[in-house]
Amino acid sequence: MVKIVGIDPGLADTGVGIIRGEGLRVAGYSFGSISTSPRDSLPCRLHKIYSGIEDILKDEKPDMMVIEDVFSLGKFPVSGIVLGEVCGVVLLAGFHAGVRAIKVPVREVKQAVTGNGNAGKRQVGEAVQHFLEHDGPIRPDHASDALALAIMGLLRYDSLS
Numbered sequence: 001m002v003k004i005v006g007i008d009p010g011l012a013d014t015g016v017g018i019i020r021g022e023g024l025r026v027a028g029y030s031f032g033s034i035s036t037s038p039r040d041s042l043p044c045r046l047h048k049i050y051s052g053i054e055d056i057l058k059d060e061k062p063d064m065m066v067i068e069d070v071f072s073l074g075k076f077p078v079s080g081i082v083l084g085e086v087c088g089v090v091l092l093a094g095f096h097a098g099v100r101a102i103k104v105p106v107r108e109v110k111q112a113v114t115g116n117g118n119a120g121k122r123q124v125g126e127a128v129q130h131f132l133e134h135d136g137p138i139r140p141d142h143a144s145d146a147l148a149l150a151i152m153g154l155l156r157y158d159s160l161s
Helices: 042-060 077-097 108-112 120-134 142-154
Strands: 002-008 013-022 027-036 064-070 101-104
Touching: 002 042, 002 142, 013 042, 013 142, 027 042, 027 064, 027 120, 027 142, 042 077, 064 077, 064 142, 101 108, 101 142, 108 120, 108 142, 120 142
Parallel strands: 002 064, 064 101
Antiparallel strands: 002 013, 013 027
């Protein structure tokens, strides 16, 4: 049985999803998010994300961490830079915890979870909910996205190891 942590990086909210299982069989899961305040400085917000991820990894001792690879929209290049900074502290927390980390493009996650690399947020959320047999929508959306990353990691663990 393996334990996979999925991370959907974001400065305001970083989604976290944890799945234990093997292949298509899920033995348990949990999810949540690490939120930061826009009133705090960027270093303070990055430290909060780093510390939160570090605590989760120390407590959970996962076999692997799957992180959504950051991308930048042409209209909002600063957002891509900030997401890169968040991804950096997440990767650093993984390194310090001794957890193998892989970055996966969002289209690949959507393809693995829904069968459609162009799926929308709602479709991904419904696929995650169905796969986990979870009653009702998974909130916040960042946690649902993180669970999608963890599911992809679980499904492909042997080929990613």
